Amino acid sequence: MAAFNDFNQKIMAEFHDNGGNVAGRFEGVDILILTSTGRKSGQTRWNPLAYSTDGDRYIIVASKGGAPTSPDWYHNLVANGSAVIEVGNDVIPVEATIAAGAERDRLYAQHAAHRPNFLEYAKNTTRTIPVVVLTRKS
Numbered sequence: 645m646a647a648f649n650d651f652n653q654k655i656m657a658e659f660h661d662n663g664g665n666v667a668g669r670f671e672g673v674d675i676l677i678l679t680s681t682g683r684k685s686g687q688t689r690w691n692p693l694a695y696s697t698d699g700d701r702y703i704i705v706a707s708k709g710g711a712p713t714s715p716d717w718y719h720n721l722v723a724n725g726s727a728v729i730e731v732g733n734d735v736i737p738v739e740a741t742i743a744a745g746a747e748r749d750r751l752y753a754q755h756a757a758h759r760p761n762f763l764e765y766a767k768n769t770t771r772t773i774p775v776v777v778l779t780r781k782s
Contacts, residue, residue, distance in 0.1 A: 655692040664732035666692075673759070676702065677730040682716075683723035691717045695731075695778075696755045702729060702738065702778040703751050710768025718774055729778060738778040751775045 656677055658666050666675050678691045696703045706718035721727060721740040729736050743751050752775050756762035766773055 652690075652692055656690060659692060659730070664730070670694075676704070678704065678717055679728040679730070680717055680720040681724050681726075683720050689717060689720060691715075693717075694759055696751075696758055698751060698754065698777070700780065702731070703755055704776045704778065705752065705755050705762060706774040706776060707762055707765040710765035710773075712769055712771060714771070714774055718776065721776060726781075727778070737781040739781055741777050741779070743775040743777050748772075748775045751777070 655666055655670065655675070659675060659677060664675065666673070673694050674696065675692050676695045678693055680689050680691070681687070682689050693704045706714045708715040722742065725740040727738050727740055729738055742748075752762070752766075752773065755775070756766075762773075
């Protein structure tokens, strides 16, 4: 877990140093930083995540690389849908909702069309990978 946290810290530092751009294996990938509140700890949590858009909504996918469980950030958003995202140099308060049914399937396919590794993640697990819609608060 410590290695994963170090990896995320490096990505976030690069993100902040380069106006939202990240090199290496994430070069050319749209990355945002999700700031949420831990459902158990109440502490602020940060996660760099690949995203896509659907109109003016931001779409993130709780794949955890195809693991059998969803990532902690997903459970945090289910418990408290208010969050903040950083996209480039913009800081945006958002409300998270979980897509369901046909909308979930459409958004997952749309997301995976630009990031084919998400197709592999779906093959690696028996769970339905959640799709989270982030809508800017007015």
